Amino acid sequence: MWWTASRRVVSLNLMSKGLGGLLSPHVGNLSFLRNLVLQNNSFRGEIPQSIGHLFRLHHLVLGINSFSGQMPTNLSQCSNLEILYLIDNQLVGKIPDELGSLSKLRVLGLSRNNLAGSIPHSIGNLSQLCKLSLRKNGLQGEIPKTLSKLYGLTFVQLMNNQLTGEIPLAIFNMSNILYFSVSNNQLRGSIPPYIGDTLPSLFFLDFLSNFFTGVIPPSLSNASGLHSISKCLVLERLSLAVNSFHGEIPLALGTLRGLQELDVSHNNLSGEIPSFLAQLTFLKYLNLSSNKLEGEVSKQGVFLNASAVFIFKNRNLCGGIAELNLPSCKSNKVKVIAIVTAVLSFFIWCLCLFIFWYKRKKLKKNTSSIVFPFEHKFSIISYKELFRASDGFSEINVIGKGSYGTIYKATTQEGGLVAVKVLNLGHIGASKSFISECRTLGVIRHRNLMKIVNVCSSMDYHGNDFKALLYEYMANGSLENWIHQGNEEDVEHEHEHRKPGHLGLMQRLDIAIDIASAIKYLHEVCSPKIVHGDLKPSNVLLDNEMIGRVGDSG
Incomplete structure (x- = not known):
């Protein structure tokens, strides 16, 4: 009856009047109503669908009641609606897509209900929206990218939901945002490094309890610009706690002189506690606990108030006031x-x-007489064996003499012949020549070069040092004997060869090729390269098949 008699009512404000019961569907008869404010009462039941008939309605404020059920979908018919405030009720279901048609809506408050589903993309059509409050519901899914179309948006509350995914990067370019909170969700990703440059008017940033990673952007220090609504707005609260941020606390944040609350606890931050925190005059709450911070804690500024500072569960922190109980x-x-x-x-x-x-x-290497490959054969042939094989180094077995020693023919136990070069250790440089020849001939491998069969480094029967080199025995002697005076002894051993001095043209050519092959190998192929210092016919020996072998490189 009252509703019928009051059809021309323009504004109805019954906030905090202790009213209760159901909201009559006759409210839809108040066709001239522009403001309906029933906040902070005990109304219950569903919001009547008839409210959608109030096409002149500008403000609908039904917050802090016990309204239940779903939001009326025909609210979209209230085309002049500027404020829709339904916080602290028991509304369920999804946020109607139809709300996107409320082109004049400036405030949408649906916090602390039981709304579910995703945030409708149609919210991006609310071109006049300044304040969006959806906190403490059961909203799921990702934050719609269309939100970034709302250039006038200054206040965003999305905390205490079940939102997932990353925050659309375009939202961080909305330069008018003052308040932005997405705490207690399941969001991931990192904070873009330019956030402080694109949100210069930000004074409240809350990313608490999500899965964010990366470093804390130093550009947050730039969130201290001027705003037309509030003169000299600066970042007052920064909460990045319970995430996975790493690195150090940026020193650039020291320019945030108006910072009142800083919470970066339960992350992986490292390094020392920045000294600038003690210089922030307005800082009243500081939580750095459960990180990997180290170093000395200041005894100035906020650190003098143990009830305002939380630094437990860090590593190697020390100092500070006694109440902090640090070593x-x-x-x-x-x-x-x-x-x-x-x-x-x-x-x-x-x-x-x-x-x-x-x-x-x-x-050990320098004092060793011979290096690999002869090291493992060193002194295998004893002086006694060589003495017996050469008939006591008899003059009869002498087949050559040189500046460093005498060469003997010797017969091995197996019946083979070898040439034994016994060094004259009394001659200056003989020992060095012995080592040098072993090292040199030990690394070369060529059919036209003399090969060392073995070595002997021992003592003779008189206690004197004895060194000898064992070579393959060349039955046809030296090339010099064949070209010049001859060597009858060699002919007796190998009677099938021509007499010395009677080499045929082809034999001479073959021997010359053998010599050239050996020299080319020494000069160009073997490593390290070897220069033959004494190439002459007497140093070219001929084997059983008249193949030339170059020896004694000098």
Whole structure:
């Protein structure tokens, strides 16, 4: 009855009047109604569909009641609606897509209900929207990209839902945003490094309890620009707690002189606590706990108030006021010095061992008479065996003499013949020649070069040093004997060859090719390259098949 008699009512404000019961469907008869404010009462039941008939309605404020059921879909007919405020009720279901047609809507408040489903993309059509509050519902899915079309949006509350995915990057370019909170969701990704440059008027940023990663952008220090609504707005609250941010707390944040709350707890932040935090005059709450921070805690500014500072579960923090119950930095320094000293001592000890080992190895290498490949054959042939094989180094078995020693023919136990070069150790340079020849001939492999069969480094029966080289025995002697005076002894051993001095043209050519092949190998192929220092006919020996062998490289 009352509703019928009051059809020309323009504004109805019954906020906080202790009213209750159901909201009559006759409210739709108030066709001239522009403002309906029933906030903070005890109304229950569903919101009547008849409200959709109030096409002149500008403000619909039904918050802090016990309204239940779904939101009326025909609210979209209230084309002049500017404020829709239904917070703190028991509404269920989805946010109607039809709300996107409310082109004049400036405030949409649906917080603290039981709404589910995703945020409709049609919200991006609310071109006049300034404030969006959807916190503490059961909303799921991703934040719609269409939200970035709302250039006038200044206030965004999406916390305490079940939102997933990443925040659309375009939202971080909405320069008018002052308040942005997405805490207690399941969002991921990182904060773009330019956030402070594109959101210069931001004074409240809350990313608490999500799955964000990366570093804290230093550009947040730029979120301190001027805004036409509130003179000199600066970032006052920054909450990045319970995520996976890493790296150090940016020193650039020291320019946020108006910062009142900073919470970066439960991350993977490292490094020392920045000294600028003690200089922030308005800082009233600081939570750095459960990170990997280290170093000395200040005794200035907010750090003087133990009830405002939380730094537990960090590593190697020390100092600070007594109420923080941190160890003394002196004891920490002693521990650090002890650890560093122990590490350095161990390193120096290892270095000394290495130097000792290296010098010993080098000394062993330098004092060794012969190196690989003869090292494993060194002294296999004894002086006694060579003495017996050459008939006591008899003059009868002498087949040549040189500046460094005498060459004997010897018969091995198996009946083979070898040439034994016994060095005259009294001659200057003989020992060096012995080592040099072993090293040189030990690494070369060519059919036209003399090969060492074995070596002997021992003592003779008189206690004197004895060194000898064993070569393959060349039955046809030297090329010099064949070209010049001849060698009858060699002919007796190999009677099938021509007499010395009677080499045919083709034989001479073959021997010349043999010599050239050997020299080319020494000069160009073998490593390291060897220059023959004494190439002459007497140093070219001929085997059973008259193949030339170059030896004694000088």
